[in-house]
Amino acid sequence: MGKQLQELQExxxxxxxxxxxxxxxxxxxxxxxxxxxxxxxxxxANKPTRATHESNEKL
Known part of the structure; x- marks a missing residue:
């Protein structure tokens, strides 16, 4: 439990x-x-492989 608490704090x-x-x-x-x-x-294969970004400009 101590290691999990430390990881949560990090x-x-x-x-x-x-x-x-x-x-x-x-x-x-x-x-x-x-x-x-x-x-x-x-x-x-159940792992994240790419992040596609779409930006917008607020008018």
Whole structure:
């Protein structure tokens, strides 16, 4: 239980965003550069393989 609590505390210190766990590695998916948009995650063999970003510009 101690290790899980430590890992949870480390996760709470991360900045807001979308994170993918793949092969035991935690990776942050970058937000759209404009601050508005959508990210679609593609999966193959039950693992995330690609992130497609679609940005929008607020008028």
């Amino acid at each position: 996760l709470q210190e991360l900045q807001d965003g979308l994170y993918i766990m793949k092969n035991g590695q935690l990776k942050m998916v970058q937000a759209p550069t404009t601050g508005f948009g959508k990210t679609t995650i593609s999966w193959e």
